[in-house]
Amino acid sequence: MILIGERVNAGFKDVKNAIVNKDGDVIKKWARIQADAKATYIDVNLGTASNKPEDLCWMIEMVQEEVDTPISIDNNKSLMLKEALPACKKPPLVNSTTATEEKMNELFPLVAEHNASIIGLVMDESGSPANADKRVENAAKLFEKAVEFGLSPEQLFIDPIIMPLKFMQEQSLEILKATSQFKLFSDPPCHIVCGLSNVSNGAKYKRLINRTFLTMLITSGLDAAILDVTDKEMIDTILTAELIMNKTIYADSYLEAFRM
Amino acid sequence: MEIPDVKEKWTGAINEVTIGALKEEGGTRAKTITVGGNKTLPFLTFEGELPHKPVIAGFVADTIPDWPDVVKDAIGKEINSPVEWAQKNIEEFGVDLINLKMLGADPNVNDASPADCAKVVEDVLKAVDVPIILWGSGDDEKDNAVLPECSQAAKGENCLIGSAKETNYMTIVAICKADKHKIIAEAPVDINIGKQVNILLQDAGYVLKDVVMYQTTGALGYGFDYVYTILERCRIAGLKGDKLMAMPQICDVAGETYRVKEAVADEDILPGWGSLAKRGTMWEAVCAGGYLQAGADILIMAHPEAIKTIQTMINGLM
Numbered sequence: 001m002i003l004i005g006e007r008v009n010a011g012f013k014d015v016k017n018a019i020v021n022k023d024g025d026v027i028k029k030w031a032r033i034q035a036d037a038k039a040t041y042i043d044v045n046l047g048t049a050s051n052k053p054e055d056l057c058w059m060i061e062m063v064q065e066e067v068d069t070p071i072s073i074d075n076n077k078s079l080m081l082k083e084a085l086p087a088c089k090k091p092p093l094v095n096s097t098t099a100t101e102e103k104m105n106e107l108f109p110l111v112a113e114h115n116a117s118i119i120g121l122v123m124d125e126s127g128s129p130a131n132a133d134k135r136v137e138n139a140a141k142l143f144e145k146a147v148e149f150g151l152s153p154e155q156l157f158i159d160p161i162i163m164p165l166k167f168m169q170e171q172s173l174e175i176l177k178a179t180s181q182f183k184l185f186s187d188p189p190c191h192i193v194c195g196l197s198n199v200s201n202g203a204k205y206k207r208l209i210n211r212t213f214l215t216m217l218i219t220s221g222l223d224a225a226i227l228d229v230t231d232k233e234m235i236d237t238i239l240t241a242e243l244i245m246n247k248t249i250y251a252d253s254y255l256e257a258f259r260m
Numbered sequence: 261m262e263i264p265d266v267k268e269k270w271t272g273a274i275n276e277v278t279i280g281a282l283k284e285e286g287g288t289r290a291k292t293i294t295v296g297g298n299k300t301l302p303f304l305t306f307e308g309e310l311p312h313k314p315v316i317a318g319f320v321a322d323t324i325p326d327w328p329d330v331v332k333d334a335i336g337k338e339i340n341s342p343v344e345w346a347q348k349n350i351e352e353f354g355v356d357l358i359n360l361k362m363l364g365a366d367p368n369v370n371d372a373s374p375a376d377c378a379k380v381v382e383d384v385l386k387a388v389d390v391p392i393i394l395w396g397s398g399d400d401e402k403d404n405a406v407l408p409e410c411s412q413a414a415k416g417e418n419c420l421i422g423s424a425k426e427t428n429y430m431t432i433v434a435i436c437k438a439d440k441h442k443i444i445a446e447a448p449v450d451i452n453i454g455k456q457v458n459i460l461l462q463d464a465g466y467v468l469k470d471v472v473m474y475q476t477t478g479a480l481g482y483g484f485d486y487v488y489t490i491l492e493r494c495r496i497a498g499l500k501g502d503k504l505m506a507m508p509q510i511c512d513v514a515g516e517t518y519r520v521k522e523a524v525a526d527e528d529i530l531p532g533w534g535s536l537a538k539r540g541t542m543w544e545a546v547c548a549g550g551y552l553q554a555g556a557d558i559l560i561m562a563h564p565e566a567i568k569t570i571q572t573m574i575n576g577l578m
Contacts, residue, residue, distance in 0.1 A: 188269065249455050249502060249504075249505060251455035251456040251459055254459075257455075260462055260463065
């Protein structure tokens with residue numbers, strides 16, 4: 001499972017303050033904690049703290065001074081990405097593009113140029129998809145365009161767009177139905193990712209809903225997630241689901257082995 | 261029409277393990293042997309890097325194994341002395357390294373003392389200058405006494421020592437760390453236990469890059485297909501990036517072959533099976549050739565003709 005650590009995000013107050021005050025220690029602390037928790041990528045999000053490319057680059061530098069985990073650049077503006085992409089020491093993951101022509105034409109060439117990967121949201125000019133068919137249609141658009149710009153399927157992470165269970169209950173099943181079709185586009189297939197916490201927005205039992213839905217998504221082929229990598233129960237669930245899917249080989253101490 | 265590219269792209273690679281230590285490395289070997297480093301399945305040279313050929317370790321024991329005369333005769337009178345047997349393996353059979361087993365330490369064989377075994381190790385190390393693989397007798401309790409002394413006698417020689425199991429791994433880790441040797445991790449034809457033993461070794465502070473996996477070995481007709489499948493699955497898991505399964509693998513072909521009736525019983529017992537002299541050799545060679553395809557990196561072999569056959573096969577394929 002590709003684990004994208006969500007914590008270096010200006011949506012969190014401590015990170016926002018750190019960006020404003022240029023306090024690198026906070027960024028480094030979260031980079032270290034997430035790297036130790038075995039994050040595959042560390043997502044870096046400037047949020048509303050700033051709109052300056054140099055601030056985004058500063059965050060990336062702080063993370064890279066502390067750990068060598070690749071960066072996920074949580075930004076969709078080419079002006080920002082043009083500065084941020086070369087600042088990454090390892091091929092990063094760009095988070096994200098939509099399936100709109102304009103955005104894809106703008107971002108895919110940049111991603112290809114830097115040998116990066118990119119998350120594609122199955123959302124187009126008409127907004128968020130309301131059913132499985134529309135999700136698959138938009139995913140196919142993303143896939144075709146990515147290949148056209150020379151990206152390999154492994155460089156594309158398709159995000160089926162997770163909706164809150166509490167408010168849009170009928171969507172969860174549509175998401176699962178769509179997700180199971182993304183892997184059929186090619187062999188080797190593209191990755192499938194999600195921003196998990198959306199599913200439990202506003203709900204009382206957030207962690208349980210997150211865990212359950214992620215398990216079901218793994219059954220449908222999901223192999224990456226943006227999440228709290230320090231959530232031990234969540235990670236244990238993922239490791240177990242991957243065993244059940246026969247993706248990894250069972251050993252009695254499989255949980256301990258992951259954390260060695 | 262464009263022909264589709266069917267090459268597999270693996271994300272992982274098998275660890276490189278070097279056995280033996282040169283003078284400047286604290287040992288007395290004239291050469292070292294490196295196995296592993298594979299980036300694809302065996303012999304698929306068009307698909308990925310295979311930096312090291314599989315190697316043959318010549319079977320030597322501290323006592324004469326319970327083998328049929330045809331095998332013992334093919335090896336020659338040198339089988340009576342581990343030193344001469346090791347030398348003949350190198351000089352005449354052309355093996356890459358020596359596999360020394362303390363069969364005589366078994367309480368049901370000679371019950372040789374740990375000191376006697378250590379002496380054999382010293383003598384063999386003096387007699388040949390290639391890397392050595394060291395095993396106990398297979399009797400766990402006795403080996404707990406034998407292996408530390410043998411390891412000590414070979415201190416600094418970077419031997420490969422067998423074997424660490426779920427039940428005894430702490431002892432093996434301790435001696436291999438103290439005397440600077442590599443470890444053979446053993447599991448009973450069980451991929452899950454194989455992975456578990458590796459986790460235990462890592463948890464005990466041993467570096468997994470210094471481990472070779474041993475899923476025991478089945479002679480042809482006696483679990484060969486089970487072991488073959490496990491070796492192949494281990495290799496695929498390693499190539500897919502499972503670092504707990506990315507070890508080179510060893511097979512004891514000689515030790516298993518000459519325990520099965522098809523390889524030891526002559527025509528008077530197995531009418532219609534052809535002469536034993538030919539059959540035993542073939543049994544060993546075919547078994548070894550099969551395991552090469554499954555992903556074995558080190559083959560322990562004994563019969564000079566079988567060794568020659570497999571050397572030809574390896575050189576022809578790589």
